[in-house]
Amino acid sequence: MRQTWRWFGPKDLASIDDVIQTGAAGIVSALHHLPNGVVWSAEEVATRHAEIGARKDGTASGLTWDVVESLPVSEDIKKQKGDWRAHIENYKISLRHIAESGLEVVCYNFMPVLDWTRTNLRWDLPNGGSCMRFDINDFAAFDIHVLGRHGAGADYSNAIADEAGRRFSAMDDGQKKTLTRNVTMGLPGSSDSMSLDDVRGHLAEYDGISRDRLRANFVDFLEAVVPTAEDLGVRLCCHPDDPPFSLLGLPRVMSSEDDYRFILQAVDSAANGMTLCTGSLGVRPDNDLPGMMERLGDKVHFLHLRNVRRDSGDIMGSFFESEHLGGDVDMVAVIAAVVREERRRRKAGRADHTIPMRPDHGQDILDDLGRRSQPGYPTIGRMKGLAELRGVINVLEHAQLGLN
Incomplete structure (x- = not known):
């Protein structure tokens, strides 16, 4: 090699x-x-x-x-x-x-x-380091409740959808913004200022x-x-x-x-x-x-x-x-x-x-x-x-x- x-x-x-x-x-x-x-x-x-x-x-x-x-x-x-x-x-x-x-x-x-998708770009590890992580419950919280994609709930099991709802309810505005930024990092031309309407526009094209x-x-x-x-x-x-x-x-x-x-x-x-x-x-x-x-x-x-x-x-x-x-x-x-x-x-x-x-x-x-x-x-x-x-x-x- x-x-x-x-x-x-x-x-x-x-x-x-x-x-x-x-x-x-x-x-x-x-x-x-x-x-x-x-x-x-x-x-x-x-x-x-x-x-x-x-x-x-x-x-x-x-x-x-x-x-x-x-x-x-x-x-x-x-x-x-x-x-x-x-x-x-x-x-x-x-x-x-x-x-x-x-x-x-x-x-x-x-x-x-999406070129790639993660929900946490710097997830804390037990050894003091960090790594990227994808959490399906956090992603579902973004998809169903933050983005509000029509029909999103049907794409997840009842257990994931329920947990996503609980997590969303516990998030403050800063946490919602961070989750949105992390998920959209894989979108073309993404940045901290990308709006949810921009994301919806990308999806509508498909x-x-x-x-x-x-x-x-x-x-x-x-x-x-x-x-x-x-x-x-x-x-x-x-x-x-x-x-x-x-x-x-x-x-x-x-x-x-x-x-x-x-x-x-x-x-x-x-x-x-x-x-x-x-x-x-x-x-x-x-x-x-x-x-x-x-x-x-x-x-x-x-x-x-x-x-x-x-x-x-x-x-x-x-x-x-x-x-x-x-x-x-x-x-x-x-x-x-x-x-x-x-x-x-x-x-x-x-x-x-x-x-x-x-x-x-x-x-x-x-x-x-x-x-x-x-x-x-x-x-x-x-x-x-x-x-x-x-x-x-x-x-x-x-x-x-x-x-x-």
Whole structure:
């Protein structure tokens, strides 16, 4: 596995100099300052390469931009409304500029409206650290009582709806505002000033778009862009839904192994692959992560390795982001499956036999607690996770264990 690190650009609190000290070999980044749907120019792509390649003092960093995460799919494309056809053409032009710069792996997602959802961005841990948490009861309190979405109560069990009502009744205005801010952090263009009417407007855009319709739109998108990716030697890899179940009445189409199998078979190409995110997929107890790596590993182009601890065995339940080796996902078994897949690729002579991975998310510990970094992306917590994962990888790749 090639060990990489997600970097959000020059404004990231973790500098390129910091990343060097983590031991990561490559960078996962994107042009986050550009609006969704516009062309990534060759000049903008080159600038990001240069920023990654230099230390603060101007000397070479030794790091390379290895994975694009992400080249966003616009909401217009997902809904097939507005300028969606022009956005697809822009997407293909961006892929060309990305490929011409030497990049081969492009991660993206097809989540409607919400890129990710948590109810607490800094949940206190017993050890004094903090992490991100999704609480289904708090989310239901937001959905049913704060947002007031029509018919929301029917989307939850009676027990959850009742508990949501009790929690809402106990909230003061500040707590309601904080919950709203946390939930809407995953909305495009979200900020502390986003109104509830803004949220309702986003949701209204999906009125009449069923899960089957969204899935069909996804296939249309892939049929349009995958041939371009094939010609360019680019491997597209879709990130799963986070969390992997429907929220706010929105359809989800990338939450399970069956979802991935459908999409990978619908447009069968080496350029159409998956990002195996053990954290997102691990939220559902019915997702077998080591088995998914074994069965779909041929199309896994990128790995997000993080862990979660579930509160229950419910498909739609609460969870928090645990230590990388300390959650409900059997991370050692997942990594062992990756090592076996890389061995198969080497024997087959595949040029992409080494799969890029990054330590996804992390707990805020030590100096992270005062930095207030991008939620889920503390420097020390991720470095700890990378060190733990690196130890497992080194052991499983050891020749004497017979996995190579």
